[in-house]
Amino acid sequence: MDEHMSDGLGVTDTSAIGSELSGLEGVRNLYIHFPFCRSKCTYCALHSRAGSSADERARYVARIAEAIREIARRRAPSHFLSTVYFGGGTPALCDLAPLFDALAPLISPAECEFTVELNPLDVSSDTLAALKGGGVNRVSMGVQSLDDHVLAKMGRGYTFHDAERAFYLLKESFENAGVDFIAGYPGEEVALSPRYARLAKWGLAHCSVYSLILEENSILGRRVKSGIMKEDDIPGDDEALNRVALMARLLSNIGLERYEISSHAVPGFECRHNLAVWRGEDYIGLGDGAYGRIGLKRTIGMGGGVDWKCQTETVTYEADRKERSLFRLRTREGIDASAFPQWTATLDKFTDEALLEKTGTVYRLTERGTEVCDTILSELV
Numbered sequence: 001m002d003e004h005m006s007d008g009l010g011v012t013d014t015s016a017i018g019s020e021l022s023g024l025e026g027v028r029n030l031y032i033h034f035p036f037c038r039s040k041c042t043y044c045a046l047h048s049r050a051g052s053s054a055d056e057r058a059r060y061v062a063r064i065a066e067a068i069r070e071i072a073r074r075r076a077p078s079h080f081l082s083t084v085y086f087g088g089g090t091p092a093l094c095d096l097a098p099l100f101d102a103l104a105p106l107i108s109p110a111e112c113e114f115t116v117e118l119n120p121l122d123v124s125s126d127t128l129a130a131l132k133g134g135g136v137n138r139v140s141m142g143v144q145s146l147d148d149h150v151l152a153k154m155g156r157g158y159t160f161h162d163a164e165r166a167f168y169l170l171k172e173s174f175e176n177a178g179v180d181f182i183a184g185y186p187g188e189e190v191a192l193s194p195r196y197a198r199l200a201k202w203g204l205a206h207c208s209v210y211s212l213i214l215e216e217n218s219i220l221g222r223r224v225k226s227g228i229m230k231e232d233d234i235p236g237d238d239e240a241l242n243r244v245a246l247m248a249r250l251l252s253n254i255g256l257e258r259y260e261i262s263s264h265a266v267p268g269f270e271c272r273h274n275l276a277v278w279r280g281e282d283y284i285g286l287g288d289g290a291y292g293r294i295g296l297k298r299t300i301g302m303g304g305g306v307d308w309k310c311q312t313e314t315v316t317y318e319a320d321r322k323e324r325s326l327f328r329l330r331t332r333e334g335i336d337a338s339a340f341p342q343w344t345a346t347l348d349k350f351t352d353e354a355l356l357e358k359t360g361t362v363y364r365l366t367e368r369g370t371e372v373c374d375t376i377l378s379e380l381v
């Protein structure tokens, strides 16, 4: 979600949303980041940390709620948000009620896709009732693996059966419920057919499958760097991609179509928020570690928890135009090169290599191309 091409100067603002930002009135997508977790998972390099206090989380939520009220003050009463996404981190560690109250004037419940990311450990009848009462209508639960040994090594704190129970409870409240997996974690048992068969019955509306990336600032990355673990212990790209392909086949067999390189959905249940970002729409980012894109401005919340500051950069018109077009390549809609003749030679080269297919001026990834999307994008930037 956070792909930016920025070549302007950074301006740090002490406010939560950037007091000099104009154009907030028309933006239809809002992302809120919650940088708090119970503990740090071994593979994770996301902007999140363990060890926050209830008081810190309450103050964080209060600051976000104030920022939302400021956004509401700048908008016409009927100018509703089309998507809201609470990501993290672990949003449900916070009392979200003040945010639901602040968001109410900005949301038309029948029209807004309102997503919250959950951890299986968050799922209880009370939490689900609170989310539903607050207008949430889509949940995404991070399961990450079907293999209990791997879940333990990741530091997730639950088993496959716990995750399964949590998902069935979710489904009682939310038709639009999905899960995330990471493929290629060291030691993952590939032959888990009974578990795949169980997963097939969950009634998933959405599923994201990401290849493990060995990030330097993750626990796993630090273990490899310090020699506690060998890089050879991490499955190579090919192995991880095989596992992604295996999951893609399973998901396709149960009616989930791949609509983006990592995302699969029952038709009609694609994530509207993520699609809006990939299609180049503006989005407001609120919170420590949240990115936003408003006109030529790119924002990021920086600076440690409650006291984050909004840093704003301005990109050139050309960089903005490219960024908004490029990331469509991730989706099955593909990229229209008619406005970018400078891309044609590169795109044709990948088409000759059967990594892209071309219809008129639109290029789409082939199945093999999905494995090297980042390489293709890096040649176009």
Ligand code: SF4
Residues within 6 Å of the ligand: 036, 037, 038, 039, 040, 041, 044, 045, 046, 048, 088, 089, 090, 119, 142
């Ligand atoms: S993977 Fe999710 S739950 Fe685990 S540390 Fe990262 S943000 Fe927190």
